[in-house]
Amino acid sequence: MDEGQIIIKAIALLAAGLAMGLGAIGPGIGEGFAAGKACESLGRRPDEANLITRTMLIGQAVSETTGIYALVIALILIFVV
């Protein structure tokens, strides 16, 4: 590898860390919101536990997607670039 390629590789590794690190902030808070409100409505309607848990998991899965995008980009930056 010449010097330019080494620098690109090095910066790509730092970028992978930043991508995953900053990318994990949003999904973490978003999923917390979903589960928090699910607990709140469960406290009000305990009979609907199954429905509420199912909907909570679907909502969390959707807000997880951006975290998975960040993971994919981080892995590409580590192994492909």
Add this chain to the structure above:
Amino acid sequence: MTSYLIVKLCSVLGAGLAIGLGAIGSAVGEGFIAMKALQALGRQPKASGPLLRTMLIGQAVTETAAIFALVIALVLLFQTPDASVSWIKGVTFIAAGIAIGFGTIGSGLGAGLPGGAACEGIGKNPKNTDVLSLHMLIAQAVTQTATIFSLTVSLILIMSTPEPTLTAAFALLGAGCAIGFGAIGPGIGDGLVAYNANRAVAKNPKHMALLTRTMLIGQAVTETTDIYAMVVSLMLIFVV
């Protein structure tokens, strides 16, 4: 400049980052608990005993995140590298400081939220003190996982002795950023789940078992992004 001097400078900088950033979350979280306790005290002055107890227990658990940061800061301050040390060791110290410094912000804030909710609930009905403080402790324990991941990664970074190349230096900094920033969101998210669950327990204490179960499922899913961040940072340390 000798590489010994560089490593020593980096260890001091890393210690500053660790405790400076690491104190933010716990301090705000503890303030939130105290605020809710004072509000509750205004409503129920007779419940001052249980309120003070719950506030102090909650604040003590919230403090753990900052104590982890303090431990790492002290470990970094008392590093005595030998004369033949490589400059890359300094990069590991800065990365460790970033990892634990940013990594404690989320857990500190997150552990404060259920503590505040428990004090609020006791203010509404002091009879629920036992149920609420038990629920608060379970919830706070889970919120600390984000910090524990950061602590693990930063200890690994401090112990590691990689090859002194440019690529390794940036990979280590990337590892610190990944787990450091990555732990902020899940920490706050876990706290939000716990906050709402604790308020629901206060309204309906007899459904404590169901609510705790759902809260743990929700927190486990919230934790996944933190696990991705840890996997990426371990990959950056060991694979690259």
